Amino acid sequence: MKAQIKVGIAGLFLFVATSPVMAAGNAQAGKAKAQVCFSCHGANGASPANPAWPKLAGQHAKYIAKQLADFKKGKTRKDPAMAGQVASLSADDMANLAAFFAEQTPKAGGAAKDKVALGQRIYRGGNEKSGVAACAGCHSPNGAGNPAANFPRLSGQNAGYVVKALNDFAKGVRSNDAGSMMRTIAARMTDAEKSAVASYIEGLK
Numbered sequence: 149m150k151a152q153i154k155v156g157i158a159g160l161f162l163f164v165a166t167s168p169v170m171a172a173g174n175a176q177a178g179k180a181k182a183q184v185c186f187s188c189h190g191a192n193g194a195s196p197a198n199p200a201w202p203k204l205a206g207q208h209a210k211y212i213a214k215q216l217a218d219f220k221k222g223k224t225r226k227d228p229a230m231a232g233q234v235a236s237l238s239a240d241d242m243a244n245l246a247a248f249f250a251e252q253t254p255k256a257g258g259a260a261k262d263k264v265a266l267g268q269r270i271y272r273g274g275n276e277k278s279g280v281a282a283c284a285g286c287h288s289p290n291g292a293g294n295p296a297a298n299f300p301r302l303s304g305q306n307a308g309y310v311v312k313a314l315n316d317f318a319k320g321v322r323s324n325d326a327g328s329m330m331r332t333i334a335a336r337m338t339d340a341e342k343s344a345v346a347s348y349i350e351g352l353k
């Protein structure tokens with residue numbers, strides 16, 4: 149697939165579906181390795197020490213393993229806190245950690261009342277004027293994501309972290325989204341839209 153070719157969503161589904169399958173992890177082996185992650189991501193990844201950090205509990209295994217591999221390569225996704233964590237992890241370790249966190253029960257969050265209306269409008273319908281696609285189209289109406297296409301689960305995610313992720317995509321600091329799917333969308337969003345949709349996402353169940 150050449151980078152210059154603009155791929156449609158259907159093409160991307162095909163691309164994802166034909167990518168080499170990552171080995172299924174062993175959650176039991178992952179549990180032992182996961183203990184060091186709890187200091188930042190909370191016990192079992194459910195409730196991070198800082199609301200600007202991501203919840204991992206219930207996230208799709210394939211997505212988690214991909215992020216760990218991306219952090220290790222350090223090109224399309226970089227983070228000073230995560231760099232040291234992934235340096236010594238093998239692909240098997242990543243798959244095991246991913247399997248463990250995927251099995252954990254996520255902790256629900258809450259939306260700010262004054263942001264729900266705008267947040268819901270963007271999440272369900274996007275913004276036709278500025279060309280922002282509806283989040284629900286890929287991340288599903290309840291934020292469960294789409295594991296087959298590797299679209300991450302968003303429901304209940306910390307709003308502060310979601311805003312940071314959208315800003316990182318908008319600036320291109322994070323560029324590990326196949327086909328620039330998220331960079332294109334985030335770059336078209338206003339700060340008010342990012343903040344409102346992030347709050348709505350935190351309240352999704």
Ligand code: HEC
Nearest residue numbers: 182184185187188201202212215216227229230233245312
């Ligand atoms: C010192 C704190 C710290 C520790 C320890 C830590 N993390 Fe992280 N982790 C972070 C931060 C901060 C981010 C958000 C980075 C960003 O903003 O992109 C993150 C992001 C992630 C993400 C991306 C989540 C997403 O939704 O995209 C994964 C996966 C992850 N960490 C897994 C782990 C695993 C597995 C461990 C243990 C081996 C671990 N982390 C240990 C701080 C930490």
Ligand code: HEC
Nearest residue numbers: 281282283285286298299300310313314324325329330345
């Ligand atoms: C065309 C499909 C598509 C649409 C539409 C879409 N996304 Fe995404 N989104 C993705 C993909 C693919 C990724 C994962 C990139 C990767 O592999 O790291 C992603 C990742 C994210 C992440 C990072 C999650 C994490 O845990 O780090 C956030 C936040 C996000 N999207 C929010 C949104 C919001 C808000 C909207 C609507 C305004 C939206 N997305 C619309 C495909 C989409």
